[in-house]
Amino acid sequence: MYGMVNKAIEQMVVLEHGEAVWEEILEKSGVDVEVFVSTQGYPDQVTYALVQTAADVLHVSVAEILEAFGVHWVIRTAQEGYGDMMAGGGRTLSEFLVNLPNFHSRVAMIFPHLAPPQFLCGEVTERSVLMHYRSQREGLAPFAVGLFKGLGQMFSTPVTVEHTLQKAAGADHDEFLICW
Ligand code: HEM
Structure with missing residues (x-):
């Protein structure tokens, strides 16, 4: 990385x-x-x-470190270092999450050798987004949980994150239900 x-x-x-x-x-x-x-x-x-x-x-635990790192990444690394790019991701939490599948294609313009995560939105409601997450790396699901919580903080829209499909438990990929 x-x-x-x-x-x-x-x-x-x-x-x-x-x-x-x-x-x-x-x-x-x-x-x-x-x-x-x-x-x-x-x-x-x-x-x-x-x-x-x-x-x-x-x-x-490793999971606790990764989750804390996800929050840190959004609030300190991304918002402070790449504010314009984060602002371009959406005006609300819901908008940002719906746009998330395309986000790293803009990141890849700065970091051409990026091996980005793959996000895909499932059902979107007024107060929730179902997010599919695939990665070529293992074990980073807790990082994603922290990222979603960090985005909740960034938009002053606290979230709950339910890990609805777990690759570590044998599922094909990870899936999260993000609610606010
Ligand atoms: C401007 C903001 C951001 C930048 C510059 C950025 C950049 C990066 C970089 C450099 C990596 C390491 C991958 C590599 O080096 O090959 C990465 C990984 C990752 N990013 Fe982002 N990112 C940003 C925002 C976000 C956001 C908002 C999310 C999700 C909510 C996110 C989710 C992830 C995940 C889950 C990984 C782990 C890689 C994997 O799953 O294989 N990133 N990002």
């Missing part, structure tokens, strides 16, 4: 736990990188190692 992902993990840990804790995580992870470059590609394994080690050091 692009270095901006690893940088964002670093930023979240430093903000919440301080520089020393990040240094400990980096060292214990075995990742031999001092400074992540946003626009450079790194093996996915680097990201997984950072997340796993952060979970070990902070005594929380």
Whole structure:
């Protein structure tokens, strides 16, 4: 994944736990990188190692780290670093979610080697969207949950997210019911 992902993990840990804790995580992870470059590609394994080690050091589950990272990604990484692009995604939560399947095609103009997630909307009602999520990567569903919650915060429209189909439990892909 692009270095901006690893940088964002670093930023979240430093903000919440301080520089020393990040240094400990980096060292214990075995990742031999001092400074992540946003626009450079790194093996996915680097990201997984950072997340796993952060979970070990902070005594929380990988799922908890990934969900917190999803919220952080929307509020700090995306909104602060790519405000115009986020604003172009929609004026309301519902609009943003309905447009989400196309979102990363714009991201790919800046990051041409992006291996993006695939989103597909199912039923849309006044107060909910059913979202299908497919990825070439494993285990990132909790990240998606955090992203949806972060979008809820961004639009001041708190959401509940129900994980209605779980690839980890043998389903073909992941599906979420996002309600507000
Ligand atoms: C301007 C805002 C955003 C930027 C710049 C961005 C960029 C990226 C980048 C660089 C990756 C790593 C993939 C790679 O390097 O190959 C990624 C992955 C991902 N993004 Fe975004 N993204 C943005 C917003 C969002 C939003 C709003 C969502 C969903 C609500 C989202 C969902 C995901 C997911 C789930 C992944 C994990 C990849 C996977 O599932 O395989 N992103 N994004």
